[in-house]
Amino acid sequence: MDITDRVINIIAEQAVLDPSDVTMDSSLEDLGIDSLGLVESIFAIEEAFDISVPFNANEPDQGDFDISSVSSIVAGIQKLVAEQS
Amino acid sequence: MKRVVITGAGTINALGHSVPETLKAMQEGRCGIGPLEFRDVDRLSIxxxxxxxxxxxxxxFNRQQLALYDRFTQFTLIAAREAVAQAGLEFSGALAARAGVVLGNSGGGMTTLDENYRSVYEDGKNRVHPFVVPKLMNNAAASHVSMEFNLKGPSFTVATACASSNHAMAQAFQMVHGGLTPVMIAGGSESMLCFGGVKAWEGLRVMSKDACRPFSANRNGMVQGEGAGIFVFEELEHARKxxxxxxxxxxxxxxxSDAADIVMPSKQGAARAIKGALQDARINATDVGYINAHGTGTAANDKTESAAVADVFGAHADRLMISSTKSMHGHLIGGTGAVExxxxxxxxxxxxxxxxxxxxxSDPECALDVVPNEAREAKVDVALSNAFAFGxxxxxxxxxxxS
Structure with missing residues (x-):
């Protein structure tokens, strides 16, 4: 499974949706993931890829990690995996 | 109903080891926040x-006492000694039989827990010190205050996370106000600045890595503190005599209670508590000169709290002062309301x-007079202290x- 599929699976599990319902341009909000769900998703991503995601709930728009859509999250993880490996 | 006054105050926190030291630091706008120093701090991101x-x-404290006193209990006793000494009270006879102590605390003996978990899990030991339980229980501080000062009336610990001390002081107030006892010791304490304590908070992703900047548009989270604040609540006539x-x-x-979300604050819940306190105290909103804000420095709290204050006070919200001293001493969680x-x-x-x-x-969502950066002289007749907890x-x- 590549990074995209793994991220979609994590997000789908958090949103209690079938992975086929999670599209690359969905936002977490579209999928019904609230602020607690977001923090849990990021934790699950960190555990799955053994990376540290720089995310502070007080300034979600700051920093390098863009959480605005599934595709931006995937891109951010690909970058972190490359940097931290 | 009896009038209730404060006749003694004590504290130890990042700003000082006594009330005068702490107030001096607050007047100078000094920051007590700095690099954490304890084992494994290099494994933390905060x-x-x-x-x-x-x-x-x-x-x-002597060796026997230290075997029983977690850091939060030590801080509590140091603050209680200062408060009781200032009040000049000795508890004996009928007064001792009625007086008690109600304290706020959230985490209990977190340092004790951390050290002993490390010992059994990391070091693989199969034996812990016999006093782990009486040292870490979150009523330990209240119990030791009752023992040190001979308080034989109602004593207990209140745990409502970041509002613990305010709930505790409200309980103590109610007891004196209602005539149950002429004196109560009240306040709270916390000490969870240890590896496990901070690691848990770090996970929630609401902590700042650099500073606590309440109400500032560039705020990026809370910073934890530790310590205790203890007060003597006394019936007015008893104090006068x-x-x-x-x-x-x-x-x-x-x-x-917001009855809404386990972490997100609610404007309505906060506003109901502020309005309720004014009604209970029979105070006109326009008489309030100062509010000590909950002001955690998180994005969510500060804008919600500002909106609640604007709702309750209307036009007067622009005339009162509201500041968050957490910017200086950090967030003492269960002890925070007491120090504040x-x-x-x-x-x-x-x-x-x-x-x-x-x-x-400045943040348009926190458009109040937050007394930025420098203390201010002002005649204040009425002050409120806000605490809005997780949960x-x-x-x-x-x-x-x-007067």
């Missing part, structure tokens, strides 16, 4: 906090309003200048 510095437990110095009057309080009550006493008694330090950019449990105290 490495700042309002730690109590220059403190040697052995200078205050013995010629005690009165620091301020506790006029009323209110508690409310000192800022209310300073405003009422000394006419000096503590600042919100670290304030850099949506709120408690607001109303204090009056005593």
């Amino acid at each position: 490495r700042i906090g309002g730690q109590v510095r220059g403190y040697e437990a052995e200078e205050n 013995r010629g005690a110095e009165i620091l301020a009057e506790v006029a009323g309080y209110a508690m409310s 009550l000192l800022a209310c006493i300073m405003a009422l008694r000394d006419g000096i309003v503590a600042p919100t330090i670290g304030y850099e950019e 949506g449990l709120n408690a607001v105290l109303a204090l009056k200048r005593f």
Whole structure:
């Protein structure tokens, strides 16, 4: 499974949706993931890829990690995996 | 109903080891937050906090006591000694039989827990010290205060996360107000600045890595502190008869529950507690000169709290002062309301309003007079102290200048 599929699976599990319902341009909000769900998703991503995601709930728009859509999250993880490996 | 006054105050926190030291630091707008120092801090991503510095437990307690006193209990006793000494009370006979102690605390003996988990899990030991349980239980501090000062009346610990101390002081107020006892010791303490304590908070992703900047547009989270604040709540006539110095009057309080979300604050819940405290104390909103804000420095709290204050006070919201001293001593969680009550006493008694330090950019969602960066002289007749906890449990105290 590549990074995209793994991220979609994590997000789908958090949103209690079938992975086929999670599209690359969905936002977490579209999928019904609230602020607690977001923090849990990021934790699950960190555990799955053994990376540290720089995310502070007080300034979600700051920093390098863009959480605005599934595709931006995937891109951010690909970058972190490359940097931290 | 009896009038309730404060006749003693004590503290130890990142700003000082006594009330005078703490108030001086607040007047100077000094920051007590700095790099954390404890084992394994290099494994944390959050490495700042309002730690109590220059403190040697052995200078205050003997070996037998230290075997039983977690850091939060030590801080509590140091603050209680200062408060009771200032009040000049000795508890014996009928007074001892009625007086008690109600304290706020959230985590209990977190350092004790951390050290002993490390010992059994990491070091693989199969034996722990026999006093682990009595040392870590979160009523330990209240119990040791009752023992040290011979308080034989109602004593217990209140746990409502960040509002614990305010709930505790409200309970103690109610007991004196209702005539159950002429004196109660009240306040709270916390010490969770250890690897496990900070690691848990770090996970929630609401902590700042650099500073606590309440109400500032560039705020990026809370910073933890530690310490204790303890007060002597006394029935007015009891205090008058013995010629005690009165620091301020506790006029009323209110508690409310958001019944909404385990972490996100609610404007309505906060507003109901603020409004309720004014009603309970029979205070006009326009008489409030100062509010010690909950002001955690998180994006969510500060804008919600500002909106609640604007709702309750209307046009007067622009005339009152509201500051968060957490910018200086950090967030003491279960002990925070107690240390923050000192800022209310300073405003009422000394006419000096503590600042919100670290304030850099105005935020249209927090458009109140937050007393940025520098303390201010002002005559304040009524002060409120806000506390809005995780779990949506709120408690607001109303204090009056005593004259």
